[in-house]
Each structure stands twice: as C-alpha cells, then as structure tokens.
Amino acid sequence: MAVLTEEQTMLRDMARDWASNESPVTAWRKIRDANTATGYDPAAYATMAEMGWTGVIIPEAHGGSDFGWLSLGLVIEELGKTMAASPIAASAVAASAILLGGNDAQKDAYLPRIASGELVATLAVDEGPRHDPSVITAKVEDGKLSGTKAFVAEGDSAGLFVVAATDGLYLVAAGEGVSVDRRHLVDFRSHAQMTFDGAPADKLASGGADLLEAVLDRAAVLAAAEMLGMAGQAFDTTLAYLKQRVQFGQVLATFQALQHRMANLFSDIELMRSAVEAGLSAIDRGGDTRQAASLAKAKANEVGHLMSRELIQLHGGIGMTDEYDAGFYLKRMRVLEQLWGNTAFHRERFARLSGF
C-alpha cells in the first residue's frame, strides 16, 4: 500500500465503510435483477456525490476537493470490492479531459456540475468492440459531429459526452443529434452504442495531439483500480472460504497444493497493487503517464483475469451458482479487461514506449 496522507486514509476508510455497510454486493444484486439500462442506483450515486467522491480530481475552484488521482483510485478500489456500481470513473475521466483540454468557459460550464454529481459525463472513443484509438472516423463539420461510438460506458445515463473525432476531442451534450442504444453485456452495467448525427460539438482546444492519450491513460488506470478492488476482494473471499470448507475431514486450507496457489495469487496481487498505485501517482505528478498507465492496466488485466478464474475454481460447484457472488466478479472483470486496452494492447504499447 502506498504511503497515504491522513486525508487519503480518511477518504479510503470512509469509502470502505460506506461500501461494506451501505452498498454490499447484495445492493448490486438488486440492481442487477432490476436490469435497468443505466445499471446503477441514482440515490446511491447522489450519496457518493454528497460525500464528495464525484469531485475528488476536480479543483476546488470548480467545486471539487482536488485530492488527486491516487485518492480517487482508493475510492474506486473500495467500490470495486463490493461491486458498488456508479458512473464515478467515467465522469472523472471525462472531467479530466475538460481539465486538460478545456477553456475557462467549458470548465465553468461543466466541472461544477460533474463535481456535484448532478451531471454524468463520459468518454466516447472506440468505434469497434476492441480498444483502438488509432481508428477514429467520427467527424466534425461546421461544429456538428457525426459518427458512431461502440460500447460507451455509462452512455445510458450520461448528459455529456467527450467524443474523440478525427481532429481532436469534442464536448457533446445529450439531446439534439445524439441517440443511445443499450448494449447489454454480461456485467449488467451501462454500455451504449452512440450515434451522433450532426450533434452540436464544442472542441477541447488545448492539449493538442496528446490530449486523447493522456485522457485514455486516466481511463485505463481507473479501470485498473476497480480491478484491483475486485481482485483483492476475490482473494479475501477465497481465502476465507478455504479456511472454512471441510472435505476429507480437513479444512481445504490445510492442503499444500492450495496453499501454494494462494501464496502465488497473493504475490501477484501485490504486484498488481504496486503497478496500479504507481499509475495513479504518475498522473498526480503530471508529465508523461503513458508507460505507468500501460503497466498498471496490463498487470491488472493479467492478475484480474487469473484471480477471477481461481475464485470460481477454488469454490467448486458453489462458485458456479448465480446465488453466490463469484460470477459477478468474473463477468465484470472480463469487461474491464477489454475496456481501454487488453493485455496485448498495453504490452505492445509498453514495448514501443520502451524503445524495443
């Protein structure tokens, strides 16, 4: 665990308490069963906003607390542990695009509303089912944006879209020229196919060509933070189960084959944690975040993938039942693994950035 400031420790503990007391996995199960397109409980999101979590990376001048990305990562991790669904990550990433690339008018118009939780914002980049920011065809002509974006996270509830077009990032408000089609994935969260047809678009003019990459790094690292929470929880749950389940007259935890499996997973998750925290800290430091972000996401993908499989396997038959929570973690983990770059994507990027 990174060395935390007092403020960060308080924030993390608050998130932990809230998630375990007010938003345990049973709360997610209710949302899952309700099967709504938006995939979260608006009342819970309002509470998160009241606690200030929607403004963690937003400067005080715009209504946030300016606690930074490591702090936000701690909150996202805690929420990931109990599958507490919300558009916090998507909104924060969209806000970061405005912070890095917006002018004062744009910042004034949107950041306070995002910070207060009143407005859900999200990033719309990929046009196919695999993350590939090199293929963008959405176009802006005369201030009107046209194009299609696939699987936009929180697209079903967002009021503001940060859209990647051929010549930069644009702000598009929900409404005129914007249509939303739900895509129902295994994780039961919001993923929408967005069609923009002459939608009024307002360009984020600063930041230049690197703006999109900087924003995507933030998206990747936050996804990794959620995966860290989920993997950690999957590990803890498995460990507790092995210590309690009896077969052959012994608790499973006494079997050396399982002890070593768990010891390896423990090591893996520690590496994952270091990589994720380093990614978050790199963003807080500013400057080049690319390598740290790719490391965080690749490691999170690998370890999250393995841990979610071991979660099921080591529980045996009960892990296969919907009544048990393990499946939620497996399903969400695969979606996060695909979002903002799978392992191959980030390995390739890491190699390129490292000059080999």
Add this chain to the structure above:
Amino acid sequence: MATLAEPETGADSLEAFRAEVREWLAANFPASLKGKDNSMSAVEGPTQEAPEQAAWRKAMGEKGWGVPTWPAEYGGGGLSRAQAKVLQEEMARAGAWNPIGGMGVMMFGPTLLEYGNEAQKREHIPAIAKGEVRWCQGYSEPNAGSDLANLQTFAEDKGDHYLVNGQKTWTSGGQWAHKCFAIVRTDKTQKQGGITFLLIDMDSPGVEVKPIQMISGMSPFCETFFTNVKVPKENRVGEEGQGWTIGKRLLQHERTNLSGGGSAFRVSGPSLADIAKKYVGADDQGRVADPDLRARIAKFEMDWRAFLLTAMRVQAESKAVGGVSEVSSILKTVGTKLGQERAELMIEIQGLQGLGWEGEGFTPQEIQGVRAWLFGKATTIYGGSTEIQNNVIAKRILGMLDHQ
C-alpha cells in the same frame, strides 16, 4: 429391426459397411438438420423438438446407432470400434449428428452393462439407446463434493424396499430426468464400504427438485431432496455396500467422456484464426493483424494438437495393452483447461462484442459463446476437479506420498 451379425472388421466389409451407412444416412437424416447440432442442448434441457428432429432421434434410436458399440440385444448398434468410427466419419461427412446422449449414454449405460443384472439391463438399456429416458446423477451432497465418500443420504432397509432420506446437490438435469442413479449410505459405521448404488424414479413420492441458477444464466442443475422415498430392492445395482466400486467405475466413464473422446471437446465450425481475422482483421499478408494474439492462437492450436495426439496415443496404447493407459489420467485435466483457454481467447478476439448477455447488437453465436464460456468454468470442477485429478496423478502414478 435387423440385428447386425457378429461385427467384422476386414477392410472389405468396412467399405461395405460405409456404403450401407451412407445410404442409410441419405434416407434418414433430414437435410434441414444439417449442422444444427446444439452442443448446449444437454445443458439447456429438452426443448420443443421439431418434427424432423423427433424423426431423426427415432430413426437413430431404432437403429441403435446413437450407442453404436453397445450390444444389439439391448438395443445398441452392436458395432465394432472400427465400424463405429466409420459411422462417425460418415455422419460428419453428411453434417449429421448424434441425437442420443446425456448421462444415460455417457456414464450410466456402460456401468449398468457391466454391473447390472439381466433384468436391469433389459429394463433400462434399450430405453437409453432409444433416447427415451433421461437419467441424472445423484452423487454430490452439500458436504460431499470432492470428498464424495462422505455422502450422508441414507437408505434404510425395509425388507423389500429401501426408505431413502437426504439431500443431493448440483444434480444436473434433475428437473428433466425420469430417473436417477444415486449412491447412498446403507451403513453408517464404514465410509466407502457403507455405500450402495440405487436407481430411483424421479416421480416417486418424496422426491423434490429445486433448480439452481448458474452464472451462465441457465438453470440446468438442482438441489434434490429425498423424504421417505421408497425404492424397491430390485433397483439396487450390485450388492449392498458395493456402491462405491460401481460408482467409481461410473466416474471413470464420466471422465473419459469429458476429456476429449466425448463431444464436450468437439470443436466444429470456423477456426480461432478465422474468427480472429474476422473480428481483428488481417494484415496485408493475410495474417491475424494482432501479432500477440496470433502467437497465442498458435500456442493454443499447438497445445490442442498435442492434446489430440495424446488422446490418440492413449487409445492406441490402451488397445495394445488391453487396459487403460496411465496417460489417460491427464486427458481430463488437460482437455478441460484447453477448452477454457479456447473460450477465453474467443472472448478476447471479439472484444466487448464477445461479452454480450442478450438483446440487440449481438449475433446468436456471440451470445451462445458467452454462455458457453461461463458454463465451461464448470468443466474443471465436475467429474473430478483438476485439483483432485492432480492429487490422483501425484499419488497413484507418480508414487508421491500423502502429506503427513
């Protein structure tokens, strides 16, 4: 129905047999069913059978070719292995598939043929061969999973019948099954020696099934409760207390079927590489565009080929020594692992398109792929989990000792 004469395996007669099969398939396999085999049907349960599907099942059932190597006197095909292979080849050529399967075919039938008495064989085998009766497996209990011999469901001797009380769990297809082959306790003083193998009618009074939903969204397995269920003594297979031996033999059949010879690992349709080219694209030389993915597909295909070669070697060795090859014990662990790797690769190839649950924007194949990916996580758990198989390999084959 003409029963086949003593199976002949000479090359000439095999070719004659091939011609016979070809002709019969042409006459009996409805062309509209070509390639329509649903590998998930065993999991999803009986669906509304289209008339041509029912006709196909009936034709195969009467011919005995759904269970080609079972004795003809009990309704099997009576074919030699070589003939069965010809039948399989010709079916594949015609796009035909075997409509008769399930636990009765895979595990119970072969076990009953070995351990059942004449009356039991006459009663049960033909119905399985015709695909008319569905069986479920009453083995696991809440506290008897990997440690199966710890089962507590008790059968009390009441003279001409047993009175069965207890609970089974993860009973696949319990809600659709007509009958259950179960292992139950008849003696509380010994562990394995106190187990007896019983055949239980699922519509007997006192049998209650509660379907359990799985992570794949399907509910193919159940909790099964027995409350004062009367089971006639003639439904006991083997002697009282012999159930563990019989039950274990059945598990051998289960493992063999789950490990490559069986349909669980039949991979049909386009290759992973072709699918990848479709979803990820190809470079100007026609290769999968993503080199990392391409390397991993190559690794999978090589592993898969090595696995199939091993399965073939096991078969050849077993035939040569007239017993089971030691190597067969790795087939289930390796085969199931590879099956899962393939499903994971499929998901990755398709990106988020490969994670659809339902609704607009996904093809039926994509959705089915997702369900199969999730269901496939069970293959390393049931039929002897990978960990338990590895324990067996370490102790029985490698001679490694128990932790003291």
